[in-house]
Amino acid sequence: MDAIENLIKRSSSGHLDLPIPNREELDLIYQAALRAPDHKGLKPSRFIEVSGEGLDKLSNIFVKFVKENDPDSDESTVEKFRRMPYRAPLIIILVSGYKENMGVPEIEQMMSTACSAQSILLALNAFHYSGMWRTGRLSFNESISNLLGLQKNETVIGYLYIGTNVGPKKQKDLPKNADFVEIWS
Ligand SMILES: Cc1cc2nc3c(=O)[nH]c(=O)nc-3n(C[C@H](O)[C@H](O)[C@H](O)COP(=O)(O)O)c2cc1C
Numbered sequence: 001m002d003a004i005e006n007l008i009k010r011s012s013s014g015h016l017d018l019p020i021p022n023r024e025e026l027d028l029i030y031q032a033a034l035r036a037p038d039h040k041g042l043k044p045s046r047f048i049e050v051s052g053e054g055l056d057k058l059s060n061i062f063v064k065f066v067k068e069n070d071p072d073s074d075e076s077t078v079e080k081f082r083r084m085p086y087r088a089p090l091i092i093i094l095v096s097g098y099k100e101n102m103g104v105p106e107i108e109q110m111m112s113t114a115c116s117a118q119s120i121l122l123a124l125n126a127f128h129y130s131g132m133w134r135t136g137r138l139s140f141n142e143s144i145s146n147l148l149g150l151q152k153n154e155t156v157i158g159y160l161y162i163g164t165n166v167g168p169k170k171q172k173d174l175p176k177n178a179d180f181v182e183i184w185s
Contacts, residue, residue, distance in 0.1 A: 001126050008174065010122055013130040015167025016088035020051065025127050032123040036115035042102055044109035045116045048093035048148070050085065058085040061147045062138065069143055088132070088161035092120060097154040113157050120160055130165035133158050 021029060030047065038044070050058050062081040066073050085091060096113035098106045117133055124131050135158045138144050144156055 006122055006126050010125040011130070011170045011172060012121070012132045013165035013167055013170075014087070014132050014161070015165060016130060016132070016161055016163030017166045018089050018163060019129075020090040020163055021124070021127055021129055029120055029123040029127075032119045033116040036112050036119055038112045039104045039108050040102055042099045042104055042109060042112075044096050044099060045113040046095045046097065046154075047116075048095060050091040050093065051089060055085045055089075055091070058091065059083070061144075065138065065144055065147055068147075069137075084138075088163045090162040092160040092162060093148070093156055094158045094160065095150060095154050096157050097151060100153065110155070110157055117158060117160060124162060128164075129162060131160045131162045133160055135159070 026049070033045065033047065034043075036045065059082050062084050063078055066078055066081040070077065094113055094117050096110045098109050121131050121133065139156045139158050141156070145154060148156065150156070
């Protein structure tokens with residue numbers, strides 16, 4: 001796929017099913033992710049790849065999260081959290097680990113992980129897979145970090161739900177550059 005076409009035509013999908021990228025494709029996808037811009041080369045990003053029985057493990061963690069944080073939640077809310085990971089056959093959890101005292105603010109280090117996320121989405125698109133970046137209560141949250149066993153300096157900045165798009169193909173109108181670009185020349 002042409003590189004510029006990949007950038008312009010990438011789209012997210014919430015309708016995801018098998019097939020997912022194979023190991024060789026995933027290795028390239030991570031290589032793309034790990035080439036994200038990174039102030040001082042601090043390597044703040046790491047990824048937790050969840051599929052198969054890993055989805056059951058994640059589902060149990062999400063249930064624990066809601067029960068611990070909303071002890072009064074009803075059955076349907078708990079069920080909603082239980083089902084969340086099954087919205088795609090593969091999830092990549094985006095973890096940003098803040099390296100303190102290195103002169104690079106935490107926000108910049110998280111932005112580097114966000115760039116990795118976009119690179120993953122673009123690499124998926126190039127391989128004709130799709131994904132959806134999701135956040136919500138299960139991101140930027142100390143309780144979920146603890147349940148996932150992260151280090152104290154680490155934060156979940158989101159989840160990439162991944163698979164093959166089995167839903168409608170989105171035809172998005174391209175924004176007009178003039179509405180968003182100010183030119184000084
Ligand atoms: C940081 C971030 C968090 C997001 N969180 C959610 C989310 O929790 N739920 C959701 O439906 N979409 C979320 N989105 C939006 C989708 O990932 C997606 O970008 C959006 O549906 C537009 O689709 P497109 O990427 O094809 O333009 C988030 C996007 C970003 C960048």
